[in-house]
Amino acid sequence: MQLHELIAKQDLYYQSGATRSVRFRRDQLWRLYRALAAHEDETLSALRTDLGKPAFESVASEIIVVQEEIRSAINNLGRWSRPKLALTSILSLPGLSMSIPEPKGRTLIIAPWNYPYQLTLAPAVAAIAAGNCVVLKPSEHSPAVTTLLTKIIREVFPEEYCAVVTGGVQETTELLRHAWGHVFFTGSTRVGRIVMKAAAETLSPVTLELGGKNPAIIDDDVNVEDTARRLVWGKFFNTAQTCIAPDYLLVHERVKKPLIDAMKKQINVFYGADPKTSPDYGRIINEQQFDRLVKLLDGASIIAGGDHDRAQRYLAPTLLEDVTLDHPVMADEIFGPILPIFTYKQIDEALAIAKRQPNPLSAYIFTRNHSLARRIVRELPFGGGCVNTTLAQFTNHHLPFGGIGASGMGSYHGKHGFVTFSHYKSLVVTNFWMDMPVKYPPYGMSHTFLLMIFRFMLLPTKLTARLRRSKT
Ligand code: NAD
Numbered sequence: 001m002q003l004h005e006l007i008a009k010q011d012l013y014y015q016s017g018a019t020r021s022v023r024f025r026r027d028q029l030w031r032l033y034r035a036l037a038a039h040e041d042e043t044l045s046a047l048r049t050d051l052g053k054p055a056f057e058s059v060a061s062e063i064i065v066v067q068e069e070i071r072s073a074i075n076n077l078g079r080w081s082r083p084k085l086a087l088t089s090i091l092s093l094p095g096l097s098m099s100i101p102e103p104k105g106r107t108l109i110i111a112p113w114n115y116p117y118q119l120t121l122a123p124a125v126a127a128i129a130a131g132n133c134v135v136l137k138p139s140e141h142s143p144a145v146t147t148l149l150t151k152i153i154r155e156v157f158p159e160e161y162c163a164v165v166t167g168g169v170q171e172t173t174e175l176l177r178h179a180w181g182h183v184f185f186t187g188s189t190r191v192g193r194i195v196m197k198a199a200a201e202t203l204s205p206v207t208l209e210l211g212g213k214n215p216a217i218i219d220d221d222v223n224v225e226d227t228a229r230r231l232v233w234g235k236f237f238n239t240a241q242t243c244i245a246p247d248y249l250l251v252h253e254r255v256k257k258p259l260i261d262a263m264k265k266q267i268n269v270f271y272g273a274d275p276k277t278s279p280d281y282g283r284i285i286n287e288q289q290f291d292r293l294v295k296l297l298d299g300a301s302i303i304a305g306g307d308h309d310r311a312q313r314y315l316a317p318t319l320l321e322d323v324t325l326d327h328p329v330m331a332d333e334i335f336g337p338i339l340p341i342f343t344y345k346q347i348d349e350a351l352a353i354a355k356r357q358p359n360p361l362s363a364y365i366f367t368r369n370h371s372l373a374r375r376i377v378r379e380l381p382f383g384g385g386c387v388n389t390t391l392a393q394f395t396n397h398h399l400p401f402g403g404i405g406a407s408g409m410g411s412y413h414g415k416h417g418f419v420t421f422s423h424y425k426s427l428v429v430t431n432f433w434m435d436m437p438v439k440y441p442p443y444g445m446s447h448t449f450l451l452m453i454f455r456f457m458l459l460p461t462k463l464t465a466r467l468r469r470s471k472t
Contacts, residue, residue, distance in 0.1 A: 006163055007178055010106045010133040013160035015190070019103060019131045022077050027156070028128050033070045035156045036063070036121070039148065044119060046144035050116065050311075052283035057238060061395075062117040063285075064277050064290075068397050069122045072414050073129035079416045080129070088428065091439050095430035101422040103131030104181030104205070110172055110195065112187045113285050114241040114335075116142035119209075120149055123184045124162070126417025132182070133161055137175060140168040141285055173198070180204040182421055187211075188333075189358075189406050202277060207410030207420055209243075210403055211333045212360035212383075216246035216259025217350050217376060219255040219367035227366045227388075228262030234364070236317045239282040240337040241289075244362040244384075244394055248349040253343040260319065260341065264304045267317045275305075276314050284313040284336060293336040296329045305337070325353065347372065354380055358406030364390050383407050 001009075002162045016427070018024065036043070043063060047053040053062075073080075086097040107127045111120040127134045127298035132264040136153065138146040150164040157163075165171060176183070185195045186209040199206045214463035216234075218227060235246050251259055271278040284290040292311045297306060305318030315337050323329055332338065346348040354363070363382040365373050373387045384393040392397055402411030412420050438450050 001159070003165065003174055003178075006135070006159060006165070007106065009160040010135070010163070012109065013158075014103075014105055014133045018321060019133060019161065020432040025081075025129055025131055026074055026077055028161075029070050029074050030076055031156050032121075032125070032128070033067065033074075035152050038088040039152055042148055043145075043220070045145075046148045047117065047133055049144040050113070051285060052281075053238065054280045054282065056280070056284070058117075061238065065118040065395070066121045066125065069125040069413070069417070072397055073125055073365045073418065074241050077418075078413055078414065081131075083427075084424075088327045091436055092428050092430060092432055093436070097426070097428045099424040099426050101130070101418070102425050104421060104423050105132060106135070106180060107182045107184065107421060108134045108135050108137065108175055108180045110137045110183070110185045110187065110203075111139055111173075112140035113139035114238065114243065116145040116313045117149070119186045120145075123186070123207075123412055123421075125418065126412055127182070127184070127421045128162070130418050130421035132421055134163075135175065136162070136164045137172055138164065140166070160369070176202075178202065182207070184412075184420070185209065192408065195356065207402070207412065208363065208408040209401075209410075209412075210406065210408040211243045211335065212362075212365070212403065212407035213247040213330070213333055213357045214244060214360045214362040214382070214385075215350075215357075215380075216364040216366065217347075217354070218249060218251045218255060218259060219347075219365075219372055220252035222255065222388075223368075224255060224258045224262050228259055230389050231364075231366075232263050232266040232317070235339050236267070236270070236281070236337055237391065239284060239315075240317075240339075241282075241285060241335055242391070243335075244391055246339065246362075246364055246390060248330065249341045250353055251337060251341055251343050253345055256341070256343050257357060260303060263319060266306060271317065274468070275316050276309065276312070277306075281317070284315055287313065287338065288403065290315065292335070293338060296334065297329075300327065300329060300340075302313055303341075325356070347376070351376065351379055359383075359404045361403045361407035362393065379417055381405065393454050 044055050044058050047058040081101050083098040083100040088095045109123045116139055120136055124134055124136055138149055146166055153162055153164045161230050179202035183199050183204050183206045189210045192208045192210045196206055197412055271281045275281045290310060293315055294308055300320045301322045303319045305316035308315045318338045320340040359381045361383040363380055363385040365376050365387045367373050386392050397414035399409040400411035401413040402408055402415040410420055438446050
């Protein structure tokens with residue numbers, strides 16, 4: 001089917017009102033849940049084909065994430081979709097004020113290849129929960145998962161409600177020529193700019209889930225073994241092709257040596273002496289990404305790993321030290337199993353290095369010193385992060401997930417996804433049995449009196465503000 005035909009069909013379907021009842025949305029989510037469960041083995045094998053992903057990582061970071069999103073939406077949909085009452089202004093009394101969550105219409109979800117299943121389906125769950133029609137555009141670089149998703153979505157939904165469009169730059173560009181109720185894009189900052197520009201032409205609202213260089217700051221007051229284990233796990237999970245993986249380490253010079261020793265030991269514990277033969281270590285998505293990563297090793301001081309095999313798209317878990325800040329490894333998001341390690345004496349030096357980069361999607365802080373952790377959280381802008389662990393902010397669907405500045409705008413997961421795909425329609429309802437004549441012209445003394453009342457009501461706020469100012 002031609003794209004414009006699909007869009008016309010979805011518009012008609014949406015306008016029919018079929019997607020709007022809570023019951024319909026719940027039924028669709030259940031159908032999706034059951035279909036995904038029925039295809040679980042195929043999902044594991046498709047993720048293994050595209051990314052060499054171990055079954056545990058596939059279940060933990062792809063399948064369960066989507067199941068949790070569906071379960072949370074089904075359980076909370078009634079509450080989320082209810083109108084929310086608000087206070088009513090004195091001029092509109094007697095009256096009732098409320099905001100009503102409404103679907104945005106026909107929505108577009110563009111996904112990347114690194115978590116190709118959940119980064120396509122989790123936003124789709126939010127879009128469906130909010131009552132929208134959906135077009136999914138999975139990545140062309142994870143073909144096995146894209147083929148499977150196309151099959152599942154076709155089995156579960158009629159395309160006038162939810163459809164998959166496959167393809168790459170050309171097809172996505174074509175999709176972006178149309179106006180959408182919402183465009184939800186996950187991918188690189190470079191393409192995020194292209195998507196936002198295209199969406200501006202049609203005034204389609206966007207959520208951008210982008211990448212960035214995520215620092216991990218390690219103070220000298222830490223449990224070195226625990227820190228090493230959590231860093232190695234967070235970095236090399238999914239072969240470090242994770243948007244929230246630590247991108248580089250800023251380590252207090254006093255713990256550098258023990259931390260590096262502990263990390264090397266931990267790599268060995270996780271993946272054995274030869275990670276190439278480990279069933280728990282994946283592969284780089286394609287040759288293009290592999291070549292880009294291997295080139296980053298030029299002229300770098302490799303202290304662990306570094307071996308690679310293009311035929312297998314294998315790159316060992318690699319640690320670098322003595323990297324200069326102008327080395328290519330610090331120019332852009334690494335997005336692969338290479339971890340440069342920098343040292344600092346004073347925390348200000350670490351913060352200065354982190355602040356040289358555009359706002360990252362994540363930041364990780366390891367310390368027993370609570371006031372230091374608070375200071376870093378306060379001073380460093382980042383999308384989300386953890387103190388004394390890694391990746392955990394993503395798996396908690398009660399937390400909003402999203403970036404800031406160059407790492408994105410907007411958020412999702414749980415209720416936040418529902419909010420992203422909803423328009424909150426404001427409404428003031430009044431009646432005919434009383435009208436406040438005082439708001440209408442001709443304006444006279446009674447209007448001046450009314451304004452005085454308003455100013456009087458504002459007085460406490462002004463006083464509090466003045467008191468606060470005088471204290472600081
Ligand atoms: P990408 O930006 O190259 O591609 C993402 C999607 O955009 C794909 O579906 C692709 O077909 C499409 N696309 C690519 N070029 C396009 C163009 N010129 N015009 C229109 N559409 C285009 O990203 P990727 O390589 O698939 O994924 C890796 C990136 O995604 C990394 O930067 C990573 O940090 C980021 N990412 C972010 C998150 C997050 O949640 N914030 C999650 C995963 C990945």
